[in-house]
Amino acid sequence: MIGRLNHVAIAVPDLEAAAESYRGALGARVGPPRDEPAHGVTVVFVELPNTKVELLHPLGADSPVAGFLERNPAGGVHHVCYEVPDVAEAARKLEAEGMRVLGPPEVGAHGRPVIFLHPKDMQGTLTELEEA
Amino acid sequence: MIGRLNHVAIAVPDLEAAAESYRGALGARVGPPRDEPAHGVTVVFVELPNTKVELLHPLGADSPVAGFLERNPAGGVHHVCYEVPDVAEAARKLEAEGMRVLGPPEVGAHGRPVIFLHPKDMQGTLTELEEA
Numbered sequence: 001m002i003g004r005l006n007h008v009a010i011a012v013p014d015l016e017a018a019a020e021s022y023r024g025a026l027g028a029r030v031g032p033p034r035d036e037p038a039h040g041v042t043v044v045f046v047e048l049p050n051t052k053v054e055l056l057h058p059l060g061a062d063s064p065v066a067g068f069l070e071r072n073p074a075g076g077v078h079h080v081c082y083e084v085p086d087v088a089e090a091a092r093k094l095e096a097e098g099m100r101v102l103g104p105p106e107v108g109a110h111g112r113p114v115i116f117l118h119p120k121d122m123q124g125t126l127t128e129l130e131e132a
Numbered sequence: 133m134i135g136r137l138n139h140v141a142i143a144v145p146d147l148e149a150a151a152e153s154y155r156g157a158l159g160a161r162v163g164p165p166r167d168e169p170a171h172g173v174t175v176v177f178v179e180l181p182n183t184k185v186e187l188l189h190p191l192g193a194d195s196p197v198a199g200f201l202e203r204n205p206a207g208g209v210h211h212v213c214y215e216v217p218d219v220a221e222a223a224r225k226l227e228a229e230g231m232r233v234l235g236p237p238e239v240g241a242h243g244r245p246v247i248f249l250h251p252k253d254m255q256g257t258l259t260e261l262e263e264a
Contacts, residue, residue: 001158001159001160002154002158002159002160002180003180003181004180004181004182004183005137005140005180005182005183005185008137008140008209008212010255010256010257011255012255013255018255021231021253021254021255022134024229025225025226025229025231026133026134026214026226027133027134028133028134048134048135048136048137048214049135049136050136050137050182050183051136051137051182051183053137053212055255072256074251074252074255074256075255075256075257076209076251076255076256076257077140077208077209077212077257080140080185080209082158082180093157094157094158097156097157099153099157119206119208120206121153122153123142123143123144123145123150123153123187123206123207123208124142124204124206124207124208125142125207125208125209
């Protein structure tokens with residue numbers, strides 16, 4: 001069912017410093033910061049040849065990343081995202097397997113339907129599935 | 133400098149259960165467990181079309197993953213690995229930028245030289261660089 005690793009999302013306390021360490025020290029192709037108010041984050045994409053890293057920083061009062069940074073002030077991997085052909089079908093199948101699917105499919109940061117799987121069912125790793 | 137995302141490594145408390153959730157519920161191609169005594173881990177590879185996920189479980193008394201699982205009993209992302217053309221050159225460049233490179237280049241789990249960057253210099257994310 002799962003296909004490509006779409007992205008690894010890393011929550012960072014200082015977006016500019018994080019972007020600079022990927023751009024400068026690591027020499028990666030790094031895009032400009034992009035506010036995504038609907039998702040409560042500002043995102044910087046690090047474009048790699050086979051996938052991307054998303055640097056996430058809280059935006060607004062109700063950001064899903066704020067609590068994570070309170071628990072992990074230095075930052076850390078927030079979630080991992082895999083592509084699936086059909087998110088609604090994936091949700092049905094995974095719930096039938098007893099896994100907790102967080103919320104109904106919603107339109108994610110890339111304009112495609114996504115779901116999240118509870119970290120407790122995924123070895124402590126918040127896991128996003130995005131319709132490819 | 134950095135190229136492909138070589139792998140995401142997830143430390144897991146129960147390797148068989150983790151492998152089964154990727155193989156069964158998520159429908160991924162999952163290899164057999166492989167002991168790597170030199171690195172203190174047993175590894176299961178989840179092969180994705182563009183990269184891989186490595187499920188890590190402690191092996192032996194002095195595993196680098198054991199402390200992580202004590203702090204994160206449910207498991208979690210242990211490190212992220214990017215490919216570089218020359219690990220020794222990368223280490224020199226990154227140290228010149230003031231980043232902490234953990235240990236001299238050593239031969240990693242894939243038989244190639246690797247270094248690790250300190251999580252404090254990488255937004256809380258332990259980062260491996262592997263010579264491609």
